[in-house]
Amino acid sequence: MEDLPTDPGLRPRITNYSPNDQDQVRRAYLLAGPCQPRDHAFPQKIFGNKLRRFNKDWFGLYSSWLEYSVSKDSAYCLCCYLFKPDIGDQAGGDSFVGEGFSNWKKNDRLQSHVGGSNSAHNQAVAKCQDLLKQKQHIQTVFEKQAKQDEDDYLIRLNAAIDCIRFLLRQGIAFRGHDESENSSNRGNYLELLKFFADHNDEVKAVAFRNAPQNVKLTSPDVQQDIVTAAARETLKVIVEKIGDALFSILVDEARDISVKEQMAVVVRYIDKKGNVIERFVGIEHVSSTSAISLKEAVEKLFSRLGLSISKLRGQGYDGASNMQGEFNGLKALILKDNPSAYYVWCFAHQLQLALVAVAKNHEDIAMMFFVTNNVVNVVGASSKRRDILRGKHAAKVVEALNVGELASGQGLNQETNLKRPGDTRWGSHYGTLVSLITMFEAVIDVLEIVRMEGPKGDQRTMARMLLGSMQSFEFAFTLHLMRSILAITSELSQALQRQDQDIVNAISLVELSKKRLQHMRDEGWQSLFEVVSTFCEKNEIIVPNMNERFIAQGKGKRKAPIIINLHHYQVEIFYNVIDMQLLELKTRFDEGSSELLLCVACLTPSNSFFSFDKDKLIRLAEFYPEDFPQWRF
CATH class of the missing domain: 3.30.420.40 (ATPase, nucleotide binding domain)
Incomplete structure (x- = not known):
């Protein structure tokens, strides 16, 4: 628009412009006004025996449309140039548009060009006036509507982004089972957006039913696009910080x-x-x-x-x-x-694998966990059985309190349930074993109910098998043994999984766990046996004579080695399981990765360089007195 020629004699016809651009060109010329160079020295022409020229006073008489071309010394009509229809010679034909008017002798032609109220010139003037009325122009209406649609869309988009950001930060699912308009719960995203609209009049005016069908911003595709954009922006910030x-x-x-x-x-x-x-x-x-x-x-x-x-x-x-x-x-x-x-191997994962190795590699321990998992599945198969279990256990607790076997007090004897172990979190097995020992009598009662009143024959058979396995000394012994071992490693497991991990403290706990396991192997047999014996007497489980021959269940007597019960339980289970655990801990937590982590742990950031923390070095020396002098920092 800035390059449009101002001299009317040099302008191309308005029809030469693209139909999409003609109104924009017309509006530009009308806003600029007619080309009227009043200070120009108008040249004279001979008409008959007189010299005549363009009179600048004519600009005052016809100020709204009269133009003068310096290049062609001719007069033009701006309105007719912009809107004159092709009607032949009427109202001066093409003289005020194409070639221009330069017959200064017949200046009355200016007035005749204006003509009557319905002349071509006056029709062109009316069209110019309509074009300048921006509020009534169709393009203005379109632009106004488009601007309003854009503002409404931005309000909806910002509301959608705010809701999605909230759900992403809280880690909440987006979709609902039934997202139809008649649904009472359309999912977290739609319900949150509706809540937002109900409490914000600006959003309510443009959302849901008040929004066009194709830009409601409620479809799963739109949700996924915004989530993807949020993920990309988040990753961009992370990479920039790295x-x-x-x-x-x-x-x-x-x-x-x-x-x-x-x-x-x-x-x-x-x-x-x-x-x-x-x-x-x-x-x-x-x-x-x-x-x-x-x-x-x-x-x-x-x-x-x-x-x-x-x-x-x-x-x-x-x-x-x-x-x-x-x-x-x-x-x-x-x-x-x-x-x-x-x-560097993850310490927490190493400990989990060490516990898994013991459970898988020792037949008796594997059998104990197999029975425990099935007990949890059978007893926790329905809410009815879990309620019976809680009721039975509560009755046992009340009975024990009455006879003085349990102490009462704040925080003691809280209601509990049988905990389900996690397949990938062997630390959770500790809680399972503790809850099973605590609720052992109630679990036996529930299994008896299932054996007698179970809905299916296979469940009754499973309950009968579990009762036989649980009410054996071997199960009770392995149950208490693994409870004691997992109790030692439980503190270490929790320390290794802390978010604010202290490497020095974790390695010291590894060494402490090894020492406690070794002490249990050297000094813990008698105390464990007494605990198991007391447990068996309370639950009417037969305690075998440790000096009699051990007879394994399900194995032939002819090929079985001749050993006594004491050898089986103390050597083949107690010593063997602890030795396996110690070996796994020493193997998993090797010196190479530990020393590398210890070196890193002793580094303390100080301005633009790293220095070694003296206090941490002293703590390490307490656990590695023989190796510490060999380190060169």
Whole structure:
């Protein structure tokens, strides 16, 4: 619009412009006004025997439409140029539009050009006036409506983003089972957005039924798009904060509910203040769990986030061979590309695997856990059975309080239930064993009810089998043995899973757990046997004579070794299980990874460099007196 020629003699016809641009061109000329160079020295022309020229006073008489072209020394009509229809010679034909009017002798033609009220000139003037009335112009109406739609859309979008941010921060599901308009609960997102609209008149005026059908911003696709945008912005901030700093990664893979292998990746780095920051950066789908596939997924994620594997200084995985294998595992493949990416095994996971190894490798312990899991499944199969269990246990507690076997007081004898162990959290088995020992009598009563009144024959058979297994000395002994072992490692397990982990404290707890297990092996047999014997007498379980021959249930007597009960329970179970636990702890928590972590633990950020914490070094010397002098910091 800034390049439109102002001289009417140099203008192209209005029809030469695109139909989409003509009104914009017309409006620009009308806002600029007619071209009237009043200070111009108008040239003279000979008409007959007189010199004549354009009179600038004519601008005053016809100020709204008369124009003068300096280049062609001719007069023009701005309104007719903009809107004159093609009507031949009427009202001066094309003289005031195309060629221009320059016959200064016949100046009455200016008035005749105006014509009557319905002349072509006056029709063009009316169209000019209508065009200048912006509020009545169709384009103005369209623009006003478009602006209003844009404002309404932004209100809806901001409300949707606010609701989605709330759900994301709280980790709450979005979708509902029934999201139809007649549903009483349409899901967290729609219900939260409705609540927002009900308490905000501005949002209520443009949301749900007041919104156009195609921009309600309530569909699952829109929700997913906003969530994806939020994830990208969050990742962008995380990567910006990492910058050029060195970092480490924690990787684990698992199968989701759709039976797809997913790999979760977490990065750890130190910020400018010396704080260790841990951030989850994504879940990557992997076609297989081979080390090569996992490495390709890691590289793909790094490439998308703009991270370099050359900045990697640590890697942590679980104990699977495809993750930490010495030759072909993910650890080894990354070390080939970056030898500085040191591998450190997760301490909490190491402890879990140590407990799993004992449970799987010892037949009697494996049988005890098998029976325990089935007891939890049978007793907790219905709410009715759980209510019976709580009622039976409450009655036993009241009876024990009356006879003085239990002490009463604030916080004591709280209502409890049989805890279900987690398959991937072996630390949860400790709570299961404790609750089973506490509620043993009530559990036996419930199993008796199932055996007599169970709805199906297989449940009755299972209850009968469990009763026979639980009411044996071997089950009671292994139950109390593993309860004692897990009690020792429970504190260590909780310490290793703390978010604000103190590495020095964790390693000291590892050593303390080893010492307590060793002390239990050396001094704990008699006390354990007395506890088990008392438990058996209370629950009418036969305690075998430790000096008689041991007869294993379900095994032939001819091939069975001739041993006494004391040897079986003390050597084959008590000593063997504790030795296995000690061996696993020593194997899992090897000196290499421990010393590496200890060195890192003693580093204290100080301005732009790291120094060693003297107090931590002193604490380490207490647990490693023989190795401490060999360390050179």
